[in-house]
Amino acid sequence: MRLVRTSAAGLTAADVAAQTGQHLSTTRAHLDLLVEAGLLVKARASGGLPGRPAWRYRAVADDPAPAPYRALAAALLEHLPANESGVRDTAVRVGRDWGRQLAANVRDTANPVEAVTTVLETLGFSPRAHAPEGGTVDVHLRTCPFLDLVSQNPDAMCGLHAGVVRGVLEQRGAQGAGTVLEPFGAPDACVVHLPLPSLSDEDPA
Template identity: 30%
Template sequence: MVSSNVPTSNSMAAVAALTDELRRGMYEFIRRARRPVGRDEAAAAVGISRKLAAFHLDKLVDAGLLCARFEPVGGIRKVGRTPKVYEPTDAHIGVSIPPRRPDLLAEVLLDAVLTEGDQETAIEAALRTAREHGHRLGTEERIRSRPGRLGPERALTKTEDVLTGYGFEPDRETPTCVRLRNCPFHPLTAQSPELVCGLNRAFLQGFLAGLQARSVEAVLDPRVGECCVAVRSR
């Protein structure tokens, strides 16, 4: 099975691709096969032509549900063009409105358990790993986009752009403040608000540090129904 991460923004497209009965049937058949499947076999599984099967299979590839490559079916090389085969990716597709990111929180907590130092408490380890995850994200974004010197306006705009993809639903409340209208970790906030809010802030602090956005800061500013953190000009 081939790894493929489906971005949050594309999750709905992936789910929509499976609303078609033929696509869903071929996708389920290929998953059950647990091996690469050719177009002829996929077409026969749902009773359609090879040409129509190719169209639907490529739509599933576009949606991130299948991956495709050219190889002999069954390992047997025949005369002519090498056929295209399909197999499922390991992408986990989930849709939540507004978006939630329990997977990100789970990664932070797992890393905290695995790397907790002798002189750290469990909470200290969790806050440290949250900052590290955020810092890695900010660093990757800085290297990718090469934003140059980040004054307050550019830093806030870049923060809005990146955090939108992580489900925070940023909103420019004032020219110097970005409110985060959604908490991606919301389902767990009610159980331990201090811990989850602290992790959220640590993640965003790490993100801003990795982005080298020194002109803005992540501060706790809890409001009912919103993320507990805001990003403001210093």
């Protein structure tokens, strides 16, 4: 727990094994028990798809999301069993509908990036938009108030959040299909890659 908590970007089981001298299988078993206890969450940099990078573990955030959003997310999990095929696609579809509804409450003059960050701020993600090389826009999510729910079903929750962003973009007339949510994609943050050109050479935040 101490090792994971001191690593803002999270650690893999191999990282922990190397630092503790324990066997990898033993380390992984202990980490997964901490996930089951709700103390850690695990996710892949790819969003949990098979054949992707190793699981990374991170400590659960102290501040939960607003109660209505948590209730909606928890209700979704009840209908999306973990590790079942198609779970992520279903969660993305639900998220898209939710995102369109949330975006409707954002001021009309907000551009798509501003609409995305406004909705994510409302949900408690502490977002910050960046314009990396390549002319696109990334949004760093510096907190995840749903981490305890992510630990129950990472594919569903990460899919739900990616879907929310897609729905916001679509409500603003922008292309949302290429949106990718990358858990642990940057130090101190998960990263949402938006299929949008940068609005300027400056940080759009």
